[in-house]
Amino acid sequence: MRVIKIHHPLTTADVIDKPVVLAMGFFDGVHLGHQAVINRARSIADERGVALAVLTYDHHPALVYQKLSPERNRYLTVNARKMALFEQLGVDIVYQINFASQFAAQTPQEFVDHYLIAFHAQVVVAGYDHTYGPKEIATMAKLPEYAKGRFEIVTVGEKELQAQKIGSSRIRHNLDQGDIKTVNSLLGYRYQTVGTVMHGEARGRTLGFPTANVSHDAKYWLPGIGVYVTRVKVNGKWHPAMTSIGRNVTFGEGRPVTVEAYLLDFHEAIYGEVVTVEWDYRLRGEIKFDSVEGLVHQLNQDAEDTKNYFKAHPVTKLALE
Secondary structure: OEEEOOOOOOOHHHOOOEEEEEEEEOOOOOOOOHHHHHHHHHHHHHHHEEEEEEEEEEOOHHHHOOOOOOOOOOOOOOHHHHHHHHHHHHOOOOEEEEEOHHHHHHHHOHHHHHHHOOOEEEEEEEOOOOOOOOOOOOOOOOHHHHHHEEEEEEEEOOEEEEEEEEEEEHHHHHHHHOOHHHHHHHHHHOEEEEEEEEOOOOOOHHHHOOEEEEEEEEOOOOOOOEEEEEEEEEEOEEEEEEEEEEOOOOOOOOOOOOOEEEOOOOOOOOOEEEEEEEEOOOOOOOOOOOOHHHHHHHHHHHHHHHHHHHHHOOOOOOOOO
C-alpha cells in the first residue's frame, strides 16, 4: 500500500497516473460502517481491474472550523493504526490530505475538479452521510451535479447494529462507558491502543501485583475508568492481562489517570518497550478501599476473573486485528 501525503494545492507529482475507484471518508475507527464503504469500493475496483484508493485526512476537519477541547482532539485510530487497517482491507493507495484552511475554503465544485478528477477516479464511493464541504451543499445527493458525468457515484447506505447507527460518535460514547463488548462489535475487531512502558510508583510490586505503567499518546481515546480484561503484546507475543485505567483513589485524592497492566504469569522487565493493549471486557469500576488488604483481595479476585474470562472466551482471530 502506498501512502501519499498531500498539502493543498495538489500537484501532479502527488498523483499516481492510473485510474482508481476512490473511497472517501475520515474513517476514524474504521468500524463496520466504514468497512462497508471500503469493501464496496474494493469489489468495484476488482471488477474493473483498477486500483483501490482512499481519500482521507490527517486530522479531524472540525479542527479547522471550531475550537476543540483536548478530549475532542482524540481518535479511535491514530494514523499508524488507521493505515494498518486500510492495508488489511486491501487498499492500494491512500491519499492523505492535510485538512487546513486553504483546502477547506474550496467550493464543492472546486474540490471535485481539483481532487476527485485529478485522482483519475472512475467511481467515487462514500457513505450516505459523507460531506466534502458545507453540509447544506456538499452532500452525496448533490455530488452528481458537481461530477457532471465524469465519474460514477456509489453511495453506501446506513449500517446498523442493535437498531442504532454504527458511527464513531457512538463508539466513543461506548468507550467512555467502558462498554468494550459493544465497542468491539461495532468495530468488527478488538479495540487496541499502543503505549510505552514507563516507570510508575512501583506500588503494585509491593502488593504482589507488579504492573506495567503504559504511557499513551494524548491522541488515543482510552476506555473509561475501570478494570478490564486485556491482552498485551510485548515483543510480538500476546499475554493475558488485567488492566486498570484509574486514579489509584485508595492512595489519595486528585491523582492523575494512569493505565497499569498486570500481565498474568509474566516476570520480565519491559521498561521502554512499546506495547499494544487489546481491550476485551470491563470487569468493574474503580473502587476506593479502606485498607491495602481489601485492595489486594480484590486484585486477586480480578486476576481470577481474568483467567476465567479467557477460559470461557478463547481468543479467536478476527477479520481485522
